[in-house]
Amino acid sequence: MLSRLSIRIRLTAWYALSLVILLGGLAVASYFVMRASIYRAVDVDLRFRIASVEDELSESQPIASIEALPEVISRWDTLDVLFQILDENGRMVYQSPVLAEHRVKPIPPPSSDQTIVYEESGTLGWPARMAAQRSKLAGQTIIIEVAQPLRFHYASLREFAASLLILIPLLVVIAGLGGYWLSGKALSPVHQIVEEARAIDSSRLSQRLTVPAARDELRSLSETLNSMLDRIEVSVTRIKQFTADASHELRGPATLIQTAAEYSLRRERSREELTEAMENILRESQRTSQLIDNLLLLARADSGEIVKLGSVRLDAAVRETAERLKQFAGSKNIRITGNFDGSTLYVTSDPTLLQRMLFILIENAVKYTPENGTVTIYLRADGDEVIIDVADTGIGIAPEDLPLIFDRFWRADKVRSREMGGTGLGLSIAKWIVEKSGGTIRVESVVGHGSTFEVRLPRSQGTAEIAPANAYGPRGSSFNSSGKFQPQVRCFL
Ligand code: ADP
Numbered sequence: 001m002l003s004r005l006s007i008r009i010r011l012t013a014w015y016a017l018s019l020v021i022l023l024g025g026l027a028v029a030s031y032f033v034m035r036a037s038i039y040r041a042v043d044v045d046l047r048f049r050i051a052s053v054e055d056e057l058s059e060s061q062p063i064a065s066i067e068a069l070p071e072v073i074s075r076w077d078t079l080d081v082l083f084q085i086l087d088e089n090g091r092m093v094y095q096s097p098v099l100a101e102h103r104v105k106p107i108p109p110p111s112s113d114q115t116i117v118y119e120e121s122g123t124l125g126w127p128a129r130m131a132a133q134r135s136k137l138a139g140q141t142i143i144i145e146v147a148q149p150l151r152f153h154y155a156s157l158r159e160f161a162a163s164l165l166i167l168i169p170l171l172v173v174i175a176g177l178g179g180y181w182l183s184g185k186a187l188s189p190v191h192q193i194v195e196e197a198r199a200i201d202s203s204r205l206s207q208r209l210t211v212p213a214a215r216d217e218l219r220s221l222s223e224t225l226n227s228m229l230d231r232i233e234v235s236v237t238r239i240k241q242f243t244a245d246a247s248h249e250l251r252g253p254a255t256l257i258q259t260a261a262e263y264s265l266r267r268e269r270s271r272e273e274l275t276e277a278m279e280n281i282l283r284e285s286q287r288t289s290q291l292i293d294n295l296l297l298l299a300r301a302d303s304g305e306i307v308k309l310g311s312v313r314l315d316a317a318v319r320e321t322a323e324r325l326k327q328f329a330g331s332k333n334i335r336i337t338g339n340f341d342g343s344t345l346y347v348t349s350d351p352t353l354l355q356r357m358l359f360i361l362i363e364n365a366v367k368y369t370p371e372n373g374t375v376t377i378y379l380r381a382d383g384d385e386v387i388i389d390v391a392d393t394g395i396g397i398a399p400e401d402l403p404l405i406f407d408r409f410w411r412a413d414k415v416r417s418r419e420m421g422g423t424g425l426g427l428s429i430a431k432w433i434v435e436k437s438g439g440t441i442r443v444e445s446v447v448g449h450g451s452t453f454e455v456r457l458p459r460s461q462g463t464a465e466i467a468p469a470n471a472y473g474p475r476g477s478s479f480n481s482s483g484k485f486q487p488q489v490r491c492f493l
Pocket of ligand 1: 365410412426427
């Protein structure tokens, strides 16, 4: 219930509640301390009164028997003490007229001769505190009891309690109002943050909250919100850029398909001309579907889709992928060779995605290597990791381009990439797959000599089989999983 109210009201309520508890405790404690100190003073007084009764008795000696006491006491005129005397058996021998008037009952006598007992007695309308002590008179034991009326003491205690009952709520109300005002002041920067944050929307994402000068919680809140805005701004900018790039990339093939169709329909065309236009349309639609497939995969990556990781046999996956690309490599007279020791290596990854990553790296190596070159795949275990190196003797990548090659849609040479059927998304997809598998990817390259992409993946002790046949996406190709390749120290794939 309280949690639904504003922080300001909650703070004030907690403050007032703790004050009530604190001041209430203090009031109860001071009431009892005051009461105890009154009793202490009264008890001291009662001791003196017993002593004066004893003095009077000893001065009035000799007294023949305790029966003669009332007679003796009636002659005392200076003693201003309320007292009563009882015999050993508790029978009343003498009682001051005031005590008799209020029918004050005797209190239980002390057990030992020396001690004094104190007890509250008297009646409802005439409260009193009494003290009793044993004494000797005419060879007999008597009990002297003295009384002190407590009416005035009780009245002052009541007055004290009443003033506390008025003062404490008054204090709590005043302090509560002060607390409400103070918490309002303390929270006013929060309202400023709220106002500023409300003003930030997607069109004003570069705006930031004012950071208070004081090194307090509100400063850290503003800084945290600002750094969150930084991250959101980067993501939104990236999404905008990605959407713009994707539309641009899709517009290209769409325009080409439209142009080819319009060209074919404009007038009567020969069979050769129509075949050529159809081939263009087919090539561009294949490119478009590959682009869409890559975009969908990246959208999955961006939405944080969970990748199903399992144990994948890496050496077999590399052979299958190389086999898949053999024809393409053969068309450029490029040799794909494998350099691995034949041991079975397992890694933790998604089988389909792992093959897609291998395909991207080996296909790129073939794509960007001139005719008669070589592509070599090295595979080795290194402690808890497995290292895959895809090395080519291709065109290489300029040093200034190296930090950019994993960016989406980045291509060193757009025309060449397009001619090769590239979309500029391959390496960014490969990097995402490697990172999702808990690995790293890096590249070394020398322009004109070739490039080496190194992938490190965590090794696993699995027994699973490699990826299913649809690992290559829209190209619809299949691969042979029967383990056609025999492991050799150096093999031609
Ligand atoms: P693309 O579809 O254009 O191949 P990628 O993301 O796979 O897109 O690669 C991005 C760019 O990186 C390529 O356009 C090319 O310029 C460069 N690149 C990738 N692999 C190699 C390689 N093995 N040798 C030289 N350049 C490469």
